[in-house]
Amino acid sequence: MTLKERDKKHLWHPLTQHKTHPETIAIVKAKGCVLTDEDGNEYIDAIASWYTCMYGHCNDDITSRVYEQMQQLDQVVFSGFTHEPAVKLSEAIIEILPKNQNKIFFSDNGSTSVEIGIKMALQYHFNKGDKRNTLIAFEDGFHGDTFGAMSVSGLSVYNGPFEDFFMDVKRIPTPNGKNNDAILNQLKDIVSQDKVAGFVYEPLVQGAAAMKMHTAEGLDMILKFCKANNIITVADEVMTGFGKTGHYFASDYVDTKPDIMCLSKALTAGLLPMAITSCSQDVYDAFYSDEMSKGLFHGHTYSGNPLACTAALAGIELLKSEEIQSNIKRIINSHQKFGARIKTHPKVLSIRQTGIIFALDLNIEMERYGNLRDKLFHFFMKNGVCLRPLGNTVYILAPYVITDTQLQKVYQVIEDALEIV
Template sequence: MRSASPVWHPFTQHALHDGIPTIVRTEGAWLESADGRRIFDAISSWWVVTHGHRHPPIMVAIRAETERLDQVIFAGFTHPPAEALARELVAITPPELTHVFFSDSGSTSVEVALKMALGFWLHSGEDRRRILALEGAYHGDTIGGMSVGERGVFNAPYEPLLFDVGRLPFPHPGREQATLDALEAACRAYPVAALIVEPLILGAGGMLIYQPAVLAEMARIGRHHGVLLIADEVMTGWGRTGTLFACEQAGIAPDIACYSKGLTGGVMPLAVTLCGDAIFDAHYAHDRRKTFFHSSSYTANPIACAAALANVKVWQSEPVMQRIAALAAVHAKALDRFRGDKRFSNIRQLGTIAALDLVVPDAGYLADIGPRLYRHFLARDLLVRPLGSTIYLMPPYCSTEAEIGRVYDAIAAIDL
């Protein structure tokens, strides 16, 4: 039966989705529905909420900014929240990243990165157009993001719109050299413009983890061949992997970096793409044809920038890293109970992200197991959205051991 609501929800097959909960209030790690249910947000509302829902300092900053500014055109104008935020971001990211371009979502930050890379080579007089990406990657749902992401059910209808990309095998444990060899071969075979990666862990690709040393070696190979490295830290940034940004663990500085999701603490949509002087300078000219032609109507929205600036101050003034370390320890202890459980395989963790695979005959994304698991958790007032048979947890940093324990108890209770 069709819903009475006119709303078309993302990644939702409405013919199979009955009774979508209405959330009327959020606080900490919890969602409250119109019918009085309290639902634990075990995935940070799609990986965006870091400190917890409606974290007070961020909400205070938003309210204050609404008394000063709403939306201001950002083409030819600027405003204090954007200027202050850009300076803070340059200060906490690698020193090689010196320029900040604002957008409004992770997908658009990737589009910006790809356009920056291609524009850099064109304006530098080199014919480099080839983009490389890892198999299984997800970089968003815009055209460029889908092009560099894994091809499959998500983007099959839009195949005519997508451009060709070179694929590198994912560096599974024990098979890392195949990835590095493929990268070396691709760099020798083509004039490669850029390599884009989700550093250390794939997100929608199944929460697959690879080692920092592999990322460091990919960066080294690319640099040897003059290839730009784009780090898509949309999900991995802001502490998710155990460090502020995932690239820190590999000791590398990308040429271009994409940040979103936790940028505002998950409160408001905002994204940034950072790059170094060389990329900015390639577009800096009296020739207007070298202008970086990209924008959105709400670029650098002042209220969103104020939220992000408040988030940076939270990182500077609150023990966020201690909370992350404590949360990681809770995951590690809880995962141990499943290591001898034959129902599960590939038990893994990176920082505050934990995942394990349910052993089933049909484990694909479109298999029935995903929706069945979703219903299993929601019936226990837990928000978990499995990726096929992959169950993953990515809760807000304010989550307690008891709250997270409820989710692991529900995993242990799986009998489908």
Template sequence: MTTTPSPVWHPFTQHGLGEPIPRIERASGARLYDAHGNSWIDAISSWWVTTHGHAHPRIMAAIRDQSEKLDQLIFAGWTHEPAESLAAELVRITPDPLTRVFFSDSGSTSVEVALKMALGYWYNIGEARSRILVLDHSYHGDTIGAMSVGERGVYNRAWQPLLFDVGTIPFPYEGQEQRALDALEAACAGKPAAFIVEPLILGAGGMLVYPAWVLAEMRSICARYGVLFIADEVMTGWGRTGTRFACDQAGVIPDIVCLSKGLTGGAIPLAVTLCIEPIFEAHLSDDRARLFYHSSSYTANPIACAAANANLAIWRDEPVQARIDTLAEIQDAHLAMLAAHPRVANPRRLGTIAALDVTAPDSGYLSGLTPRLTAFYRDRGILLRPLGNSIYVMPPYCTGAEELAQIWGAIAASIDTI
């Protein structure tokens, strides 16, 4: 019997390698299931989005209920209750200066919105500021603007002609924090438009962690020079770093903040970009030429907003923080048991995220270790996707102690075996 090849072109997948692609039929809690009864523990929250667990009953019920009332509505000049309620609650739970909520549909687009807000602000108030500052090794998405403010490398080399120039600040490695801060201050003296940063931890850059005091000092430097501070909390938001938002740990209030992934508990795509009032006011006019020119067809989709409202209700009504704290403690214990392994380097944890590096002859994103490790875990019922020779665990908050033991047992076995 001949199997017809799938026409699907998967993201970040080299189909020429012929690697198996499991077909998942359903999911529940921290587990994924295929049609043959096989299951996998989702140890990376399906690309960092699933917070409370797959198919959470409250979120699923909200989606079903909303789908029977209003499925979609143009959001240019029209509105609906799920979006209004969500925006009001987001303003309530974020610091007071963040007063405006702009909807989009993914982390990348929320970053595009943030960059356009920043540049639109300076343009509309009549100041010639257009340069964007970024942190070395950062990642902010795969659309053109988001790629421009991220690390340059093999994953965006083909589109280099389309990317705009940015100012890059060195990553504040331990012992090199002042070097990074001095570089940021020197760059800010040149009056750039904005500085965009992943607060406390760089995700796709290899789960690189830096301390809260550095984030606070970076914010202070930007404030001194009037540089807009953009916090990309797409991955770090909704509890991943141990608090609802990573900026909370540094007492930092951004001028613009990007949220997505866990905004709906990971159930359905949605993103928002929050900003301070002066940015909104710079676009406010009786002149239609000054309006903010950005949208997508599914901006503030009612079903997605309903899912997000259910997520926020879970945060209000359930002991989410306690679950995060427990998960962090268990992660810490497992990481500590591997920390002394001769092939383990730089063990680190921030909130529910735990990571380590495996010493190998080749490292980096294209390390030959990556596909071997991925296959090793897949064959043992674990969904893990190492970043080069960096292995990280970022599970849903419902993940139990036995499931975590299985995940870390597989990691330990892989280090000894491969």
């Protein structure tokens, strides 16, 4: 019996309606940018397995470091204990984060990193005797699948059954260079009517919203308004972090830095689950008290896991290396050339790019999880490229180690797919 057949007996996959999509692809091996299935077929992983394996699958530099750590210390509770991988990681990540970030809090995944960011924002005001219950978030945002993260998300395709249980969230449009005044007026209306604790946002690129992009200037305007009104700003860089936008973080493009940052996915190079919620000294100080109740009472069993910390530390060292930084520039330039070539195609409605993130919208109406989208996905896989269209949007977010030859194959398969749309 094949893996695919055995899978159907017990497994329930994410983002899947199993009645209409009963089939899976069984991957048995991954190396660099290539996935291999149980039938020996190979696929270029052009989305870095949901933006995680940015230095390539089974990267020897990372796996060897984690193997060494396994022989020394695998796991210890992080409440009341510490260890060298966590301390070294804190030192390394603070060095590349925006300069106002000074403390890091560990959890397990992107959703929980946002959940903690929301709790920090709410409790920050509560601890100061200024209880605030409202949050602001962008329209069409996506921040995860736990309840706080769902509350600030705007994609009802995921959240519809749970909306009656959400927190009080006011949504604003993303800035496009033309609507700044309207957004500012909306913000003024919100703060005149509600006690706003925090603003949760994806900086520059909204991943699940089909790589929808907005301007750094407009975002900076919003962040300045929040600062002026003592609204805690929470940057969800789970997708954008660690070099994908061309800088270490999307927040590096914006003059006004967030009070809190949420990090996961590429944090551990796709090897192990872990997340970090970082914050400024000012946020941390609101919890620093003789009163036990003012502490942040949130914890995960595997918080600060030594193996995950080791993977993250190795990943940061690779990110800072001349080789990876050169590769990022190479991919950006390659995308720009591809974009210039493809943007006039009659089947292409628009293109956009931030760093190594490239997206094109097809000039056709498509459901997010409809038959035509599925047809495109299977066409890509049949031709040896793993791409997951978001409705009529096809995007590329490949590992930094992808070769020029592999990139050209990704581009060619996309162009070939335009002929079947």
